[in-house]
Amino acid sequence: MKNTKVTSTFNNDEAEALISWFEASKRSMPWRTTRSPYWIWLSEIMSQQTQISTVIPYFLRFIDTFPNIQSLAKASQDQVFELWAGLGYYRRARLLHECAQLLCENLQGRFPSTRKELLSLPGIGRYTSAAIASIAFNEFVGVVDGNVKRVLSRVLAKDLGQNEHEAWVQAWMDRSIQASDSPGDFNEAFMELGARVCTPKSPSCSICPLQKICSAHHRGQTNEFPTPRRRAKVRELRLVALVLENNGDLLISREAPSSLFAGVAHVPLVEQHTYSRLSKELKWLSPVHKNEKAMEHELSHRRLHVEVHCQKILETEIRELCTHLDDSTLELTSYERFQRKPKTTLFKKVWHLASTSSKSKTP
DNA sequence: AATACGGGGAT
DNA sequence: ATCCCAGTATT
Numbered sequence: 001m002k003n004t005k006v007t008s009t010f011n012n013d014e015a016e017a018l019i020s021w022f023e024a025s026k027r028s029m030p031w032r033t034t035r036s037p038y039w040i041w042l043s044e045i046m047s048q049q050t051q052i053s054t055v056i057p058y059f060l061r062f063i064d065t066f067p068n069i070q071s072l073a074k075a076s077q078d079q080v081f082e083l084w085a086g087l088g089y090y091r092r093a094r095l096l097h098e099c100a101q102l103l104c105e106n107l108q109g110r111f112p113s114t115r116k117e118l119l120s121l122p123g124i125g126r127y128t129s130a131a132i133a134s135i136a137f138n139e140f141v142g143v144v145d146g147n148v149k150r151v152l153s154r155v156l157a158k159d160l161g162q163n164e165h166e167a168w169v170q171a172w173m174d175r176s177i178q179a180s181d182s183p184g185d186f187n188e189a190f191m192e193l194g195a196r197v198c199t200p201k202s203p204s205c206s207i208c209p210l211q212k213i214c215s216a217h218h219r220g221q222t223n224e225f226p227t228p229r230r231r232a233k234v235r236e237l238r239l240v241a242l243v244l245e246n247n248g249d250l251l252i253s254r255e256a257p258s259s260l261f262a263g264v265a266h267v268p269l270v271e272q273h274t275y276s277r278l279s280k281e282l283k284w285l286s287p288v289h290k291n292e293k294a295m296e297h298e299l300s301h302r303r304l305h306v307e308v309h310c311q312k313i314l315e316t317e318i319r320e321l322c323t324h325l326d327d328s329t330l331e332l333t334s335y336e337r338f339q340r341k342p343k344t345t346l347f348k349k350v351w352h353l354a355s356t357s358s359k360s361k362t363p
Numbered sequence: 364a365a366t367a368c369g370g371g372g373a374t
Numbered sequence: 375a376t377c378c379c380a381g382t383a384t385t
Contacts (some may be wrong), residue, residue, distance in 0.1 A: 031368065048369090049369085049370095050369090050370080051371075051372060051373095052369085053371095053372075054370080054371065054372075065371075086369090086370075087370075088368085088369030088370045089367080089368060089369055089370085090368085090369080090370085091367095091368070092368080094366095163364070164364085165367085199373090200373090200374095201373080201374065230369080232365090232368095233366095238367080259367080260367095260368080260369090261368095261369085262368080293369090297368095298370085299368075299369055299370075300367095300368075300369065301366085301367065301368065301369090302367090302368090302369095344369080344370090345369075345370060345371090345372095346369090347365085
């Protein structure tokens with residue numbers, strides 16, 4: 001009789017057990033020393049689809065450079081991208097910057113305090129709005145992230161991994177969070193449990209504060225929940241990276257095929273068929289030859305085959321290239337300057353390959 | 364309801 | 375290798 005009861009929602013004892021565990025064993029995170037909406041917001045955006053250990057160094061550099069939302073709003077997009085380079089999902093950085101500017105122009109740099117209002121801001125969706133509202137503003141609204149779905153799937157022995165269960169999980173969390181005194185702690189505790197105890201593989205059920213009420217554990221079925229979601233198919237993309245040098249300067253661009261890298265500076269990247277057309281239209285551009293340096297780069301949804309083409313180029317040729325590529329973002333930057341900047345991981349690999357050529361003269 | 368969008372940690 | 379991470383915006 002107690003079984004069906006505990007599955008419908010958390011009672012005070014269960015919420016208490018979870019939060020006590022959390023208080024005793026939570027990891028230290030820079031943003032856990034504050035309830036500043038700015039800090040919480042930044043940490044949540046950076047943490048989207050990104051493990052906490054990866055986020056921390058980026059967060060510290062960011063907060064050091066932009067200690068408040070006004071300084072972020074005033075920064076150039078380039079400065080923001082530089083601090084984001086390497087973290088991935090670069091659209092997050094653009095939307096973060098837009099959001100900062102929007103709040104500074106319209107609301108004196110203040111965050112709205114309700115989930116509903118937060119949800120309307122750029123880059124802030126269902127999860128992030130609930131996280132900020134609960135942690136920074138004490139609103140009793142549950143978060144639904146990958147951890148919550150996994151933990152709850154196991155506790156209820158119910159398949160909750162699919163998209164259509166999102167609303168159901170949200171409702172369960174919104175109900176259960178009422179059993180807690182602190183919605184922010186409740187949400188963080190749930191996620192922390194998923195990250196540290198109720199892990200995707202080999203969960204540590206023996207130390208789990210929810211062991212007693214966990215249906216999957218009782219049935220010995222922790223590995224059956226949640227059922228894996230189907231994976232995006234990985235498509236191939238064949239690219240040529242143009243490492244073009246003029247008088248010691250390097251040609252860079254902010255465009256890339258398939259909205260890759262969301263405007264972060266790169267050497268020009270063009271699809272192979274585009275390059276073939278280009279090398280016919282532009283006599284000075286040599287065709288890709290067999291022994292061109294090549295590399296591979298994996299994204300979650302793409303396998304990139306990249307040939308790295310190094311060549312010296314004249315200024316008149318750069319103007320031709322702009323026209324034929326229809327790329328108005330091309331510009332020359334000194335090697336010195338660019339070498340030191342943070343780069344996307346793909347760019348680091350391209351750069352390394354270009355620099356270590358036996359015949360190339362680029363350092 | 365699907366798909367696009369990075370990069371890396373963990374096993 | 376494979377899975378998946380404190381998801382969001384856009385088809």
